[in-house]
Ligand code: SF4
């Protein structure tokens with residue numbers, strides 16, 4: 001053992017340096033959060049749970065059953081049924097999305113000529129029942145109501161997943177304010 005090593009041992013320098021490192025890390029701000037009590041803000045453009053846009057005047061969906069979203073969906077997880085056609089307007093009878101099969105590519109949003117479907121910032125999918133993530137039309141409309149309530153501001157809504165056809169003025173007042181202030 002060299003003299004230097006002997007001094008280090010005698011003065012417990014290695015132990016002290018280890019303890020100093022522990023203390024330094026202990027005093028740092030943690031990188032983890034206490035989920036679900038704390039949640040990280042969702043990044044703009046996050047592609048989460050689907051919602052069907054509800055027209056505020058009629059309370060109904062915008063979808064005209066053109067089938068484009070179902071055709072473009074690479075996961076083939078959109079199921080649509082309609083009445084009419086052949087010269088008469090189609091009436092949407094069934095619109096379902098199997099969320100567990102979805103890969104959140106956003107093609108359904110992009111292709112929709114009516115801006116009737118959006119992806120929201122919601123990411124908490126855990127459930128005791130598989131059916132909870134099998135969205136039918138009513139559930140998709142409720143997802144929209146919830147999305148509007150937890151609205152994330154202009155940056156999120158317009159830049160990424162706000163279909164251009166949505167009239168911001170027809171959203172609830174609180175939501176409009178948050179758009180105007182950009183919060
Ligand atoms: S996001 Fe993509 S995979 Fe999911 S339903 Fe839409 S088109 Fe299909």
Ligand code: SF4
Nearest residue numbers: 063064066067069112
């Ligand atoms: S593309 Fe839009 S309008 Fe056409 S069926 Fe899908 S959601 Fe409805």
